[in-house]
Amino acid sequence: MTTDSYLLTVTEVIEETEDARSIVFEVPPELTDTFAYVPGQFLTVAVPSERTGLVARCYSLSSTPHSGRHQITVKRTVDGYASNWLHANLRAGDTLRVLPPSGIFSPKDLDDDFLLFAGGSGITPVMSIARSALEKGSGQVVLFYANRDERSVIFAGALQELAARYADRLVVVHWLESVQGLPSAAQLKAFAAHFTTYTAFVCGPAPFMKAVTDSLKELDFPRARRHQEKFVSLGGNPFGEVEEVLAAQAVLDEVDDGDEEGDEPGAAVVTGPVTVEVELDGEQHTFDDWAGDKPLLEFLEDKGLDAPFSCREGQCSACACMVLEGEVTMRNNEVLDAEDLADGIRLACQSMPASEKLRITYSG
Template sequence: MTAQPRVLTHVSSRRADEAFYRVPVTQVIRETADTVSLLLDTSTVSGEAFTYRAGQFLTLRVEIDGSVHDRCYSMSSAPMLDRNLQVTVKRERGGVVSNWVHDNIDGGSEVEVSGPGGVFVLGPGEDREIVAFAGGSGITPVFSIIRSALATSSRRIRLLYANRDQDSVIFAGRLDELINVYPSRLTVEHHLDSDNGVVDADEVRTFVLGVDEDADYFICGPGPFMDTVEAALKTTGSDLERLRTERFVKPTISAHANAGASMTETVGIRLNGRKTVVDYREGNTLLQTGRAAGIRPPAQCETGSCATCIARLVDGEVTMMNNDVLTQDEIDDGWILTCQSIPMTTSVRIDYE
């Protein structure tokens, strides 16, 4: 992609709130053996800092052994239904923050969190069908979206929910309750890898048979699961203009991007009125390049989902490894996600202003 001359000002509204606030944890709910939900009392923060839309996330900041760690967690609460904001955290093998949350937070604790961000949310269309695919903890934002849509619209919803086994199904009982309340509007198909192996393309294609042509699609879960679902949907003729994805992991740099980055020598960064020229280190994103130079560019999710790290591409070319937030028009207008952007020319200049 190449820099473009126009400016698109409204994209900054997609950024997550970069300020952090200390809020009490009113309750910790054990969802499964390795998953907990934290109920946060954000009423202690004045204003609308925690006004959110179903499907969005916040950033949790913790200090562990002297090091500060930021992690993004989707809200599993529904904004129009729940008094307290809720995030759900699955313990990950080797997960520094997730393990700390499980081992250290209880009712009465305080946590430091940012305001909401992200665009994995319902768009306009009160009558359009919703087709959702969730894998494991990817149910978190999807659950918020489903509850909100059922309570505030007449939309029909289909969910394919994949898990390792029965014991790992998050919100199993609450999904059953929703089916009982909305039997004609909510269909949930559970997939257990222990019984059927992993979800494949044929299962996805079968699941979307008879779906409305103008349906909204949502996919969230492990990378391979999401890749399988998205690739299968492309073969069905589904209208993917309304497809939204949410990734919980950072994508890896492709061989193509690495090849382009090998020719890059310098990156120019303008932030807070200050211009800095940085020697480029092969394999780094533009965000990482700024950090290595001692600059503190804005960032939160670092998966291409929140737009906190957006900047204008003033000169040069980059390739974005993942983009779940910018439209093609916004990209054509020169906006990039610096956490996902790898330089592809001898020099690149970006502007955070």
């Protein structure tokens, strides 16, 4: 299935730190609604590749929706092909193929009190949430930001300005490994213990997120007030057969014209007609003809529903839904943990029916 993607012009490349750059896109007026987003969401970007035409990567928006700005922030990693390519090659005036905003790492109410944890480049979506809450909400915002050293702090100047402007609502705590060492679980728990009524958002390296999340669980933060973002490098191509991919494939076909048989999709537990009740965007839909021959996401799209998605590979959480009744099996899952699964959260792009009736919601 082909996904609608768009060539956007880069208007600015901002050097945030030695290893982090922000990329600002121009979104033409006719795409304003298509690229509308909420704080904490991400863009999926096609980075040029000589072998495959492109590689897909998800980068969080560090800008705010109300600013009318579409800015992602990319931290270069030693072995990261995409981040290194963007840092070395991208300039103002260039174009990149981009999918519309997606993701579920977003607050439901900007008037909440927020406890935000960010590690390294995990500040990117957290910055969007913090700015939005301060500029459009009314609650308190506490940010715990961990970095290797002072030179690694992305948005240091912007955070200083926000702290001065919202001195009565924003508290920023910088934790530097070069000074304090890595934050321990006990230290994180002691810090969070002062804000147990707040809504928590956590983003950063996996060990950091686990330590924070474990601390929040020990403090009895309910699941509804614990949110965690995960970075995953996409292995598939969510852009479809765009010209970059077709050109690369033509080159490969000249080298190897042999036929290859792909793996058949895993068989669904239930193959007869399945009834599906779906709550999406506040509306209820009922269908009684899911044959189990395609994933839930594709079935809903065939029915004309604008169900959220990004990678279609089970490698991001953009298509996550909650199964309230019935069962599904997932072909692939690289982002949901045991607690997510226990709560009934599933990836619609990978879900096949395992019962004759399903009741699903996207409202979380």
